[in-house]
Amino acid sequence: MLLKSYKSACFVLLFMVGATLNAFCQTKTNTYDIVLAGFTIGTMQADKTTSPKGEDYQIHSKVEFWFFGKIHVEFLQNVNFQNGQLMKATTKSDSNRGNFVTTVNWNKDHYDIDANSYKFHNEESIKQAVYGTPAKLYFHEPKDGDVLISENFGMLTKVNEIEKGVYEIDVNGNINRFYYDGGVLQKVILENNIKNYSIKLRVD
Numbered sequence: 001m002l003l004k005s006y007k008s009a010c011f012v013l014l015f016m017v018g019a020t021l022n023a024f025c026q027t028k029t030n031t032y033d034i035v036l037a038g039f040t041i042g043t044m045q046a047d048k049t050t051s052p053k054g055e056d057y058q059i060h061s062k063v064e065f066w067f068f069g070k071i072h073v074e075f076l077q078n079v080n081f082q083n084g085q086l087m088k089a090t091t092k093s094d095s096n097r098g099n100f101v102t103t104v105n106w107n108k109d110h111y112d113i114d115a116n117s118y119k120f121h122n123e124e125s126i127k128q129a130v131y132g133t134p135a136k137l138y139f140h141e142p143k144d145g146d147v148l149i150s151e152n153f154g155m156l157t158k159v160n161e162i163e164k165g166v167y168e169i170d171v172n173g174n175i176n177r178f179y180y181d182g183g184v185l186q187k188v189i190l191e192n193n194i195k196n197y198s199i200k201l202r203v204d
Helices: 002-023 134-140
Strands: 026-036 038-050 054-066 070-081 083-093 098-105 110-117 120-122 147-150 157-159 160-163 166-171 176-179 182-188 197-201
Touching: 026 054, 070 134, 083 120, 134 147, 134 157, 134 166, 147 166, 157 166
Parallel strands: none
Antiparallel strands: 026 038, 026 197, 038 054, 054 070, 070 083, 083 098, 098 110, 110 120, 147 157, 160 166, 166 176, 176 182, 182 197
């Protein structure tokens, strides 16, 4: 009888601890349309989860369009920050041009990089702590001069404020421009080897 009561008490305690931890975990979601030449070709969902362990960001998109043949791409990115610092990022891209994975991992005093995308590979480590990435920009307006790591290419880039609420970053030779209104990201215009496209906040 005593053992049964002890097990019941433990179960209640574990349930209360789990509920308390969940109460400290908050997730915010933003949804975007991906637009190419005036046509919506896909959607993107950005999630930010805050917990006692840190912040996690997830970017998930699917696009499909015709460019001398049908092109489809599914993109999934997971990024983790602890005490404000980037600790790890994983980017997966599945398409009819191939499947690619990029990882960025903090290792004592540097980031180990294994970046792979279409006709691109990079393993050059980054020997400094970094506190921002493009994924974070979907929830936080940056400041001029902020240093980011591109999760997809494993390369450093610096934020350039070109006018109030408008910022540019150079990602592997392509300029991405972020537009904010009241601190909320409204759209992103991205340069691409095929054709520039935009990501626009969906307002339901």
